[in-house]
Amino acid sequence: MINVRFTVFGGVSARAGDRTTEFGPTRLGALLGVLLVDAGRVVGADELVERVLGDAPPARARAMTQTWLTRLRQTLPGLIEREAGGYVVRVDPLEIDLHLFRHLVRTGRTAEALALAGEDLLSTLDTPWARRQRAGFADELLAARLDHVDARLGAGEHSAVVPELHTLAAQRPLDERVAAQLIEALHGSGRTSDALTHFDVLKARLATELGAEPSRQLTTLHRRLQTASAPRQLPAAPKPFTGRAVELAELDQAPNGVVVITGTGGVGKTSLAVHWAHRAAERFPDGQLYVNLHGFGPSGAALGPGDALLRFLSALDVPRAKVPHDLAGQSALLRDALAGKKVLMLLDNATDADQIEPLLPRTPDTHVVVTSRTALKPSHRARSLSLGLLPPDDARELLAARIGHDRAQAEPEAVDTVVRRCARLPLALAVAGARAATQPEFPLAALADELADLDAFADDDDVTADLRSVFSHSCKALSPAALRLFRLLGLMPGSDISLAGAASLAGLPVQETETLLAELARANLIEKSEPGRFTCHDLLRDYAAELAQHDEGEQALNRLLDHLALTGVEAGVAFTPTRRRPITPEPGPGVVVPPMGTREEALRWLMAEHPTLMAALPLGTPEQTWLMGWSLADVLDRQARYQDLLTSQQLALAAVEQLGDTDGIGRTLINVGRGLGRLKRLGESRAVLERAFEVYEGDAAGQAGVLLNIAMLCTDDQIHEAMEYTRRGLVLFEESGDQYGQANALTGLAWGYGKIGDYAASVSYSERVMPMWQAMGHLFGQGETWDNLGTAYLGLRDFPRAVHAFTQSSACFRLGGDLPHEAAAYEQLGDTHAAAGDAESARLAWQKSLELRVGAGLSADSVRAKLEAERE
Structure with missing residues (x-):
């Protein structure tokens, strides 16, 4: 039987050249399979009977087996030999897929081995012996999978193996090898916080279910990750750095606490602080935290203490699920996170004591260095170091x-x-x-x-x-073009500017602008704040602004505002493709409008430019301001930046009213009403929306949109009223033939029926509208519809369908960049798991909801209450 290959994975078969013999679920196939599993070893006649016919064979089982053996030996001559009361297969084991699998595993070729084992061992034989073989081989297969994961981790494929390991960890929650691999993969993917959280979860389960501690391997890995995850946020050390020996000695000798370095602009406060911090880093093995508070940058650029706290907590790998939404709670959590750790905190360019007060940890091992142009006096005792001119x-x-x-x-x-x-x-x-x-x-x-x-x-x-x-x-010393660009950079409304923004400001091609920016960087007049964005010292910025010629400055700023407005519209359309695009002018000469290819790209641009757009809104022409406000409306709503949403739309409304654009006024009034509603100013919101209804007189679709927004203001005890507004809106949308509006109204009705407990009607409306959303490619609409289906199925106690629906809903909202709705979907997913009796899955879903709510600055009291109740 030379050159014949045999399979025992799936059905038993033999292949010689191009000819394959499939034995299927026959006795001959079963007999051949059990002999191939032990190729080269004699299997006794009675053992063959048990393997093929089970523990209770018929009376003539041995004679039947002899008959099958005879036929099999005739079919495959020379393969099976009789020897010492039994039978043996004489074939090279590497011609049998099972034995080849084991050889490949032993020689480290796990990818090839796993490719062989695509089906169950002896899948057509169902006897106790065959089931024992399959169970034993399952352990071999798992070991091979894990060996292959080790190889992939060694090759740096950390992110690629995370999904597989998440699945394995869910199936084997107490398997410490799987846990170690998942922790390693998460860490290697840049998700060290998730890795440390998984260790904590495993440790708790081992203690609760087995009364055991994690293995030495896991605890060693945990310690390594803790060290690796220590924040190292200091900027690069200034080069060259000279002098300041007296001040450096004073910093060296200062006990842990707070040191405030003060001095005039340009005197070198940051250079001193950063140089000393690098020199003293070994004193703080648990990490160094840094934040530029932009206290003396352009108006509106200063970083609030809440934003700085969130950055520090994230750097310390504090899970977002644990972060409270209030400033005092975040400040307390920072103290807890730093307790017992030797950490250096550098707060650069602070405005006043109020800006730094919530950031001061007041823990004995944490040392804080603050730089400021003013003599700060925080409530916590601080040492002052006044920095004068260089000797x-x-x-x-x-x-x-x-x-x-x-x-x-x-x-x-x-x-x-x-x-x-x-x-x-x-x-x-x-x-x-x-x-x-x-x-x-x-x-x-x-x-x-x-x-x-x-x-x-x-x-x-x-x-x-x-x-x-x-x-x-x-x-x-600058070239004339670089000098001109430097002057114009003094006009930028935000603290930094993108390459495309700088090109628009200068009215030059992007490549030429990039060359000029490099020249300015070599002259120490600007620096990169992050890849693709540029900033400069505020004194240099002030000087540049003084140099800008009035006429040229007006034209340049207008080009930059055009860039922000027109690129913002492109980003807004890419972020929400179903929005009705406003009419925009053609870009003027020198205005760069980069394309927005994907929703993710649009979201990144909008959030990166968000501070600049907010600062630019009051500076624009009515058309520019209206377009910038339009571009921000959806993303600020989805990212729960509700105060900025309201502010931007109020400015946009004042602008569009000057333009006399009725449709624009109506749309912006709806956005203002939405912002007021998000901030729980319901009476003001209702009044604004009623004005929008009047503006849209004669426009059925416009008035229908207003009615749906009024419905959203209704409280839980006003569901029937909300549904009536929605039905009126649906009629108007049908009259106008607005498919998008009809889908919105149908989704609202599905939600309403779910709220009043008519779950069958909710399912019916949801199934009617889902194809409409899918045809439009509208992720948010699909997410809402899955959410309505989840609510209905939960009410009907169809838990598997509800879990599937809420999982789909959260995925749609995540892809659509809608944090509040994604958080709500996870909370309801947790509710479903809890109702189904799966407490662990419920806890994980609620924790994810809490993390998202806190990250978006939303109230998380309901989720916290559920988690607390689950712990009790």
């Missing part, structure tokens, strides 16, 4: 480090002149040094002579240094 020798050394020591030694008098005219301010020295470094062929004395005397640019009363001449000196 002359230190200032000379800093300049020499930037221009080259040989050059500095060759012209010591010129160095002194530059140092004096830079007023020994590190920012001025950095800018002047960059200017000199870019022109090594110029004598330093000639460059020094270009610096004018300094007079009072800084606002601080104790410093009279005027940085204008230093900045002017540096600007003279």
Whole structure:
């Protein structure tokens, strides 16, 4: 039987060349299969009977088996031999898929092995022996799968194996090898917080169900992840850094607590703090936290303490499910997270004590360094370190480090002149040094002579240094195009700007703008705040704004606002494709409008530009402001930024009213009403929506949309009233032929019937509207419909269908970028699991809902109550 290959996975078969013999569920196939499993070993006659016919064979079982053996030996001559009271298959084991599988596993070729075992072992034989073989092989198969996972982890495929490991962990919740692999995969995927959470869950289950502790391997892995997850947020150390020996020694000697470094703008507070933090990092093995509070940037750019707290808690791997929605609770949680840890916290560029007060942990092992232009006096006792101008020798050394020591030694008098005219301010020295470094062929004395005397640019009363001449000196070395771009960057409304925004501001092609930005970065006039975005020191920004010519500045700002408005519309359409696109003008000369390919790309752009758009809204023409407001309406609603939603739509409403666009006024009134409603200002919301209804007189679809929004304001004891508004809206949508509006109304009715307990009607309406949403590709509508189906199936106690519906609903809302509705879907999924008696699945779903609610700044009291009740 040379060159014959045999299979025992699935049905038994033999293949020679192109010819395959399938034995199927026959006795011959069963007999061949049980011999192939033990190829090369003699199987006794009685054992063969038991394997093929079971524990209670018929009276003539042995004779029957002999007959089958004879036929089998005739079919496959030379394969089966009789020996010592039994029978044996004489064939190379590697010609049998089971034995080849085992060989491949032993030699580390697990991918090939797993490809062989696609079906159950001896799937057509159902005897006790065959079932025992399958159960035993299941353990082999699992071990091979896990070996293959180890190989993939070793190859860096962490993200790819996470779904498979999640499934295995759900099936084998106490399997520590699976748990270790999942923890490793999550960590390698950048999800260390999830990895540590999984360890905590496993540890609790082991203690509760087995009374055991995690293995040494798992605890070692846990300690490694804790170390790896320690935050390392410090910016790069400033290079070069010179001097400040006295201040560095004082920082070294300060006990853990709070140190506030104060000094005028440009004096080097951040450089000192960051340099010292890197030098002292080993004192804080549990991590270093950093945040730029933008206290003295453009109006509206300062970072609130709540945002800073969320960043710190995330960096400390605190699960979002544990984060309360109020500032005091978040501050307390930060203290808990830092308790017992040796952590350094650097709060850079603070405005006042109120901005930093909630961030101060007051734990004995945490050290806080604050930088500010003002003398802060937090309620917690703080040491003050006032930073003056660089001493002359230190200032000379800093300049020499930037221009080259040989050059500095060759012209010591010129160095002194530059140092004096830079007023020994590190920012001025950095800018002047960059200017000199870019022109090594110029004598330093000639460059020094270009610096004018300094007079009072800084606002601080104790410093009279005027940085204008230093900045002017540096600007003279720029190409005319780069100098023009620098001037215009002083006009940007936010704290930073994108490449496309800078190109629009300058009215230049993107590639040319990128080259100019690189020139400005080399001159130390700007820096990258993050990939693709640029910022500059606020003093440089102020100087740039002073240089901007009035006429040119107006035109440039108008181009930038056009870029924001027109790109915002593209992003808004990509984010919600079913929205009616507003009429937009063609981009003017020099305005860059990058395309938005996907919903995810649009969401990233909108959230990245959100602060800039909010700052730009009051600056635009009526058309620009209306379009920017339109672009923000959906994303701010979906991301639960309700105050910004209301503010942006109020500004957009004032703008569109100047344009006299009736449809635009109606739509924006609806958005204002929605914002008021989200903030629970229901009376004001109702009044605004009633005004919108009047504006839409004669427009059936417009009035129908208003009626559906009024229905959304109805409370739980007004469901019948809400359904009546929805029915009226449906009639108007049908009159106007508005398919999207009809789908909205039908979805609202499905929701209403679910609320009043008519679950059959809710299912009927949901099944009617689902194909409409799917045809439109409308994720939010599909998510709402799945949610309504879940509510109905839960009411009907059809738990499997309800679980499926709420799972689909959460997925749709997640893909659609709607945090509040995704959170609600997870809460209801938890309710369904709880009703079905699956407490663990309920807890996991509720925790996910809590995480999303807290992340969106929404109330999470109902979910917390359920989790507390579940723990009790």
